[in-house]
Amino acid sequence: MRDRERLLAPVPVLVALATLAVVTRAVLSLPRSAEGLYGPVAEAAARAGISNRVTAVLLDFRGYDTLLEIAVLMLATVAVLSLREDPRQLYRRLSERATPVLAALTRILVPLAFVVSVHLVWIGSSQPGGAFQAAAVLGATGILLSLSGYARPQWVGRTAMRSILAVGLLTFIGIAVLAMVAGGALLEYPEGTRKTLMLVIESLLTLSIGASLASLFLSSASGDSERDGR
Amino acid sequence: MNLVAHLPVIVIMMPLIGASIAFVAGPRRAPLVTVATAVLTIAPVAWLGARVLAEGPTRYEIGGWGGPLGIVLVADGLSAAFLGLVAIVGLGVTLYATGYYRVATGSRPGPGHGLYWTLWLFMWSSLNALLLTGDVFNVYVCLELVGLSAVALVTLAEGAEPLRAAMRYLFASILGAMTYLLGVALLYAATGVLDMRMLADSLGPSVAAETGLALMVAALLLKTALVPMHFWLPTAHAAAPSPVSAALSALVVKGSFFVTLRLFLDVMPAGYLGGADVLIGVLGAVAIVWGSIQALLQERIKLLVAYSTVAQVGYLFLLFPLARHGGEVLSAALLGVLVHALAHAFAKSSMFLAAGVTLKRFGHDRIADLPGTARRAPVIAATFALAGVTMMGLPPSGGFGAKWLIASAALASGEWWWAAVVLVGGLLASAYMFRLLAVFMAAPGGRPLPVGGVRTLRTEWVPLALAAASFLLVLAVPLVTRLAEASAVVAQAGGVVP
Amino acid sequence: MSTTVLYPLLGAALFALGVWGLLARKHLIHKVIAANFLGSGVFLVLIGLAGRTAGADPDPVPLAMVLTGIVVTVALTALALALIKRYYSATGLDTLEPAEEAEQ
Numbered sequence: 001m002r003d004r005e006r007l008l009a010p011v012p013v014l015v016a017l018a019t020l021a022v023v024t025r026a027v028l029s030l031p032r033s034a035e036g037l038y039g040p041v042a043e044a045a046a047r048a049g050i051s052n053r054v055t056a057v058l059l060d061f062r063g064y065d066t067l068l069e070i071a072v073l074m075l076a077t078v079a080v081l082s083l084r085e086d087p088r089q090l091y092r093r094l095s096e097r098a099t100p101v102l103a104a105l106t107r108i109l110v111p112l113a114f115v116v117s118v119h120l121v122w123i124g125s126s127q128p129g130g131a132f133q134a135a136a137v138l139g140a141t142g143i144l145l146s147l148s149g150y151a152r153p154q155w156v157g158r159t160a161m162r163s164i165l166a167v168g169l170l171t172f173i174g175i176a177v178l179a180m181v182a183g184g185a186l187l188e189y190p191e192g193t194r195k196t197l198m199l200v201i202e203s204l205l206t207l208s209i210g211a212s213l214a215s216l217f218l219s220s221a222s223g224d225s226e227r228d229g230r
Numbered sequence: 231m232n233l234v235a236h237l238p239v240i241v242i243m244m245p246l247i248g249a250s251i252a253f254v255a256g257p258r259r260a261p262l263v264t265v266a267t268a269v270l271t272i273a274p275v276a277w278l279g280a281r282v283l284a285e286g287p288t289r290y291e292i293g294g295w296g297g298p299l300g301i302v303l304v305a306d307g308l309s310a311a312f313l314g315l316v317a318i319v320g321l322g323v324t325l326y327a328t329g330y331y332r333v334a335t336g337s338r339p340g341p342g343h344g345l346y347w348t349l350w351l352f353m354w355s356s357l358n359a360l361l362l363t364g365d366v367f368n369v370y371v372c373l374e375l376v377g378l379s380a381v382a383l384v385t386l387a388e389g390a391e392p393l394r395a396a397m398r399y400l401f402a403s404i405l406g407a408m409t410y411l412l413g414v415a416l417l418y419a420a421t422g423v424l425d426m427r428m429l430a431d432s433l434g435p436s437v438a439a440e441t442g443l444a445l446m447v448a449a450l451l452l453k454t455a456l457v458p459m460h461f462w463l464p465t466a467h468a469a470a471p472s473p474v475s476a477a478l479s480a481l482v483v484k485g486s487f488f489v490t491l492r493l494f495l496d497v498m499p500a501g502y503l504g505g506a507d508v509l510i511g512v513l514g515a516v517a518i519v520w521g522s523i524q525a526l527l528q529e530r531i532k533l534l535v536a537y538s539t540v541a542q543v544g545y546l547f548l549l550f551p552l553a554r555h556g557g558e559v560l561s562a563a564l565l566g567v568l569v570h571a572l573a574h575a576f577a578k579s580s581m582f583l584a585a586g587v588t589l590k591r592f593g594h595d596r597i598a599d600l601p602g603t604a605r606r607a608p609v610i611a612a613t614f615a616l617a618g619v620t621m622m623g624l625p626p627s628g629g630f631g632a633k634w635l636i637a638s639a640a641l642a643s644g645e646w647w648w649a650a651v652v653l654v655g656g657l658l659a660s661a662y663m664f665r666l667l668a669v670f671m672a673a674p675g676g677r678p679l680p681v682g683g684v685r686t687l688r689t690e691w692v693p694l695a696l697a698a699a700s701f702l703l704v705l706a707v708p709l710v711t712r713l714a715e716a717s718a719v720v721a722q723a724g725g726v727v728p
Numbered sequence: 729m730s731t732t733v734l735y736p737l738l739g740a741a742l743f744a745l746g747v748w749g750l751l752a753r754k755h756l757i758h759k760v761i762a763a764n765f766l767g768s769g770v771f772l773v774l775i776g777l778a779g780r781t782a783g784a785d786p787d788p789v790p791l792a793m794v795l796t797g798i799v800v801t802v803a804l805t806a807l808a809l810a811l812i813k814r815y816y817s818a819t820g821l822d823t824l825e826p827a828e829e830a831e832q
Binding site for chain 2: 019022023025026027029030034035036037040041044060061062063064065068069071072074075076078079081082083159162163165166169170173176177180184185186187188189
Binding site for chain 3: 012015019032035037038053054056057065069073075076079084
């Protein structure tokens with residue numbers, strides 16, 4: 001066994017160097033200037049009336065990728081939930097630690113964060129922003145509420161929480177399928193409804209992704225993590 | 231709404247919706263939701279298969295965009311065959327799991343237990359998505375979905391060993407997915423498209439494009455556990471709960487293999503990545519011999535079956551050196567590999583499911599301590615015997631048909647050594663299967679075998695049915711031939727000449 | 729050297745470092761960090777190469793790929809950390825194999 005280990009020891013360095021070499025060679029071989037899909041995207045996004053081209057790619061042209069990516073996030077949340085240990089310990093520990101300063105700060109920050117989150121969803125179609133940025137703020141709010149003892153992390157895993165986690169993906173699929181009923185292909189927004197439907201999807205995605213991010217954090221934080229803290 | 235036109239997306243969305251509903255419905259109602267979803271998924275899969283047979287390959291433009299902006303799904307004979315495979319094994323695994331988790335002793339109670347159903351439906355949906363996608367970046371997202379659900383399912387088994395196996399699996403999976411994505415980055419930078427058909431049209435001599443494709447193929451080989459990148463497979467497949475082991479061995483490795491097939495046959499022009507096809511074939515041959523020898527040395531059934539997967543995966547890769555000959559050799563080899571993929575999936579899932587019953591009834595799966603199984607659990611022993619015949623490749627099983635086709639393709643190409651590897655692989659498989667069956671047939675030892683757990687009908691008969699399917703697969707060869715003919719590459723090569 | 733060459737080359741280096749870390753480092757947290765190096769490396773390659781549009785805005789498609797990739801990486805990292813935590817509380821180990829034992 002020792003022999004085998006010694007024999008395999010140089011493998012990681014060799015694989016890494018080989019990767020570096022071939023990728024460097026490939027990058028240097030590329031032409032210095034290339035359009036990619038810039039032209040077609042810019043043209044189609046202008047026609048669809050979405051000024052943020054990245055949003056147009058994410059929610060329209062390649063909306064299917066985004067739909068599956070939401071599934072990845074939900075899947076990871078389900079997986080982490082299945083690994084979590086007793087959440088009650090965390091709550092007990094957190095409520096012991098809550099201080100008046102933290103409580104006051106929470107009261108100020110939470111409404112503010114909520115407004116920021118809504119704003120980020122709203123501007124998503126024209127400027128940098130959108131569901132993920134908004135959800136990151138919302139998720140952080142959820143974590144803050146739990147850490148300051150306002151919300152009980154046992155909620156993670158309850159039916160209500162599970163519904164919030166699933167509503168984003170289900171809405172996304174629902175609207176995608178609705179387009180089929182209306183006579184188009186999956187995710188082919190009927191003319192004139194694109195902006196509204198994208199906003200509905202983004203809003204509910206924000207809710208689910210925010211809940212996902214908070215659950216991911218709180219599920220991992222629960223259990224006997226005290227052991228390494230002491 | 232014209233349902234027929236939408237079949238490709240229905241096949242993907244149905245289990246995805248089912249997964250979400252099973253999650254919200256909670257652990258008690260989830261099994262029912264899963265069975266209903268299974269039925270509602272199989273019907274459109276069968277319909278799609280029939281449509282491909284009748285009208286040939288179809289393309290579905292998601293969002294109505296089409297390439298190069300949008301993502302296109304491709305349903306041809308190859309994808310239909312693999313979708314059918316996932317559907318049949320999927321139904322078996324679902325039914326088995328309803329029995330397995332009712333009498334669960336080996337799975338952890340607590341939150342993870344009820345989440346099996348959600349995770350399993352996520353996996354089903356992502357496999358279907360992987361088999362239908364015609365976009366190289368979308369493949370990346372699908373691969374991540376499959377890998378993530380697979381790792382999560384492995385952790386549902388109790389104890390520290392499954393956690394260790396799951397972590398090794400996760401790290402291998404991340405390395406594979408990221409290498410694949412790096413490949414896509416280079417390929418896109420060189421060509422400016424992600425759609426497979428447009429790639430096939432625009433691929434010319436380009437260092438960056440070739441490097442990108444090489445990285446993508448290497449990543450897929452890691453995900454398919456081709457020797458020497460198989461290190462993560464045996465522990466993960468053996469440590470997982472049995473319904474999960476069956477899905478992993480029968481379906482998940484086939485998913486990444488399928489994409490490799492697409493890249494080589496449908497995307498890359500002939501002669502691209504010169505020499506890679508032969509190298510892959512050699513690794514496949516090494517896998518057949520090395521995996522079989524390892525299987526022969528294992529002391530536990532699930533590890534034996536897992537190493538057998540390492541060996542059986544090797545046969546799939548014999549296709550690539552043969553495909554370079556084109557024409558009839560390519561068609562025969564592709565048909566052989568297709569039949570092999572199906573036969574192996576049925577046989578392997580039946581053995582893992584039967585091993586699960588063995589674990590439940592006797593509390594262990596140590597081969598040496600299971601003499602007399604044929605008398606005490608005749609259905610289990612019969613399952614292993616039937617599946618074993620396929621693994622050995624004895625006539626008239628599906629495994630025989632597959633090995634016959636691959637070997638004759640090899641002989642027709644003039645490269646007889648691939649046929650020799652097929653023969654040696656069959657002999658080695660006989661050795662490890664006979665070793666297991668001989669113990670089962672032996673007289674029960676002095677001390678009586680402990681009989682524990684509740685017996686449910688479906689946990690014993692589902693594996694037997696799958697084993698019978700692998701045995702009787704020869705009857706389906708005409709159907710598989712027609713499916714193979716409904717794929718672009720075989721049509722170009724001039725059809726299959728049986 | 730322009731950023732459209734520099735970023736991809738840096739990305740390739742980060743990726744290579746990640747490959748080495750994932751394969752060679754034993755500590756599980758090191759492996760998770762290495763896995764994130766892989767991701768960051770690929771994203772840097774994608775972003776760098778997207779900028780080759782001769783003065784116009786960068787090509788939005790690779791940027792969208794990066795955004796999708798980031799979310800996937802977050803999901804994988806979360807699962808990896810949860811797994812490591814659970815494994816640590818079950819075994820007390822922070823490596824895959826105990827130091828002296830070599831299994832198989």
